[in-house]
Amino acid sequence: MDTAEIRRRFVAHFERDGHTPVPSASLLLDDPNLLFVNAGMVPFKPYFLGQETPPYTRAASVQKCVRTPDIEDVGKTSRHGTFFEMCGNFSFGDYFKEHAIELAWDLVTKSQADGGWGFDESKLYPSILDGDDEALHLWKKITGLPDDRIARLGPKENYWSMGVPGPGGPCSELLIDRGPAYGPDGDFSAEDRYLEFWNLVFMQDELSAVRSKEDFDIAGSLPKKNIDTGMGLERVAFLTQGVDNMYEIDVMFPVIQMAEQLSGRRYGADPEDDIRFRVVADHVRSSMMLISDGVTPGNEARGYVLRRLLRRAVRSMRLLGYEDPALPELMPISRDKMGETYTALHQDWERISTVAYAEEQAFRQTLRAGTSIFDLATTELKESGGTQLSGDKAFALHDTYGFPIDITLEMAAEQGLSVDEEGFRRLMNEQRQRAKDDARSKKGAHRDASAYREVADSMGHAVEFTGYDVTTDEG
Numbered sequence: 001m002d003t004a005e006i007r008r009r010f011v012a013h014f015e016r017d018g019h020t021p022v023p024s025a026s027l028l029l030d031d032p033n034l035l036f037v038n039a040g041m042v043p044f045k046p047y048f049l050g051q052e053t054p055p056y057t058r059a060a061s062v063q064k065c066v067r068t069p070d071i072e073d074v075g076k077t078s079r080h081g082t083f084f085e086m087c088g089n090f091s092f093g094d095y096f097k098e099h100a101i102e103l104a105w106d107l108v109t110k111s112q113a114d115g116g117w118g119f120d121e122s123k124l125y126p127s128i129l130d131g132d133d134e135a136l137h138l139w140k141k142i143t144g145l146p147d148d149r150i151a152r153l154g155p156k157e158n159y160w161s162m163g164v165p166g167p168g169g170p171c172s173e174l175l176i177d178r179g180p181a182y183g184p185d186g187d188f189s190a191e192d193r194y195l196e197f198w199n200l201v202f203m204q205d206e207l208s209a210v211r212s213k214e215d216f217d218i219a220g221s222l223p224k225k226n227i228d229t230g231m232g233l234e235r236v237a238f239l240t241q242g243v244d245n246m247y248e249i250d251v252m253f254p255v256i257q258m259a260e261q262l263s264g265r266r267y268g269a270d271p272e273d274d275i276r277f278r279v280v281a282d283h284v285r286s287s288m289m290l291i292s293d294g295v296t297p298g299n300e301a302r303g304y305v306l307r308r309l310l311r312r313a314v315r316s317m318r319l320l321g322y323e324d325p326a327l328p329e330l331m332p333i334s335r336d337k338m339g340e341t342y343t344a345l346h347q348d349w350e351r352i353s354t355v356a357y358a359e360e361q362a363f364r365q366t367l368r369a370g371t372s373i374f375d376l377a378t379t380e381l382k383e384s385g386g387t388q389l390s391g392d393k394a395f396a397l398h399d400t401y402g403f404p405i406d407i408t409l410e411m412a413a414e415q416g417l418s419v420d421e422e423g424f425r426r427l428m429n430e431q432r433q434r435a436k437d438d439a440r441s442k443k444g445a446h447r448d449a450s451a452y453r454e455v456a457d458s459m460g461h462a463v464e465f466t467g468y469d470v471t472t473d474e475g
């Protein structure tokens with residue numbers, strides 16, 4: 001089944017059951033707590049919070065999502081994209097646990113000839129929140145599975161809330177066992193073996209306080225109980241397409257194939273290269289989808305994420321040995337695949353491609369300028385008999401010329417030199433602290449700065465560019 005077919009079947013399954021199909025919202029909804037829409041329920045929040053009355057009691061959607069905190073997992077796990085599509089069914093005070101479980105189990109186990117996923121029941125493991133006896137009983141009743149096939153997980157995995165007082169509730173997940181090659185028997189923390197592909201949230205509690213994922217106070221029951229589910233389209237695609245991971249599915253793999261052609265390296269030959277190929281496939285797609293929804297590269301939160309994704313894609317191609325402009329070769333491949341569903345990619349291509357390619361050009365310029373400074377610094381160092389580039393120099397390259405530290409490290413290694421990384425990190429932290437203090441002292445700037453920093457921190461330590469001023473919002 002190609003991804004388009006999985007999407008169609010998902011929506012049809014729920015439409016047959018009285019759900020109104022709702023098109024995906026933009027990735028950029030106005031929500032003070034979110035940079036990007038990161039789950040199918042986000043556009044429905046006003047209904048779940050009782051702020052607005054929904055025009056339907058049952059809905060189904062396939063929502064575009066971006067999760068920046070997952071960036072470090074991309075290409076390393078089988079299942080994390082920065083961009084992905086979440087299929088979801090929603091009940092607003094209508095059906096609850098029993099029917100939600102029935103609907104999910106039916107779609108997952110129905111044969112492909114009958115319009116389902118055709119998953120082998122003997123490999124499926126529902127999970128519940130330990131103590132949710134109602135869910136335990138229902139799973140056993142509906143699936144006929146024995147008690148020991150139902151995983152009991154703690155609140156960290158299986159209790160949902162928005163992190164603030166308001167609605168909350170236990171979850172059930174559907175996991176599929178991919179076999180001993182991916183982890184030990186019965187170890188549900190081996191998440192690439194017992195792969196989660198669907199999460200069912202049973203919104204039933206009214207929370208009066210949320211201190212952490214595991215520490216919250218339930219004040220009582222919600223007057224109207226809701227259902228919110230999320231199924232990863234790419235995860236079902238890779239499970240049904242017989243490939244190893246989400247980057248190899250029909251709408252993503254062609255980008256890897258083009259990257260193979262360009263670089264002359266083969267996917268599957270070297271584990272480090274494979275991660276780079278998968279990062280390329282993911283980042284090219286997510287940056288294209290972000291630009292399509294109106295983000296432009298910049299130094300403020302959303303623009304920073306986009307810049308980082310684009311530069312990381314270009315950088316990964318460079319590490320694969322390809323140094324010419326890569327995006328004009330790769331992004332049209334992703335457009336042709338994603339454009340079947342998201343036709344705006346075709347209509348708006350002129351603008352999208354211009355934004356993406358200009359950012360690659362800017363990055364190439366940065367690399368060129370930084371390289372001459374780097375060469376000067378290493379020549380001096382060698383003349384004086386040194387073997388370690390100082391933290392100061394690495395920091396100046398980064399801070400003044402926007403030269404990524406990982407490139408400094410790589411180029412130094414090529415010349416048999418080391419870099420005082422610890423000194424570099426110390427200077428980075430000092431700068432970060434100064435920026436924080438500065439932001440705090442400027443009225444109104446604090447929120448932007450902390451949002452920005454949260455993103456930067458969640459994207460790992462190898463901050464790849466600079467030139468931003470955290471106290472301004474340059475867009």
Ligand code: ATP
Binds near residue numbers: 191196
């Ligand atoms: P995981 O534990 O694998 O990180 P999750 O528990 O964070 O997943 P949920 O928040 O429950 O995921 O989201 C619902 C569904 O969306 C997941 O069951 C999965 O199928 C899909 N999903 C979540 N994050 C990603 C991602 N980064 N890339 C692709 N699919 C995802």
Ligand code: MG
């Ligand atoms: Mg996750």
Ligand code: MG
Binds near residue numbers: 157196
């Ligand atoms: Mg999970």
Ligand code: MG
Binds near residue numbers: 173199
């Ligand atoms: Mg989950």
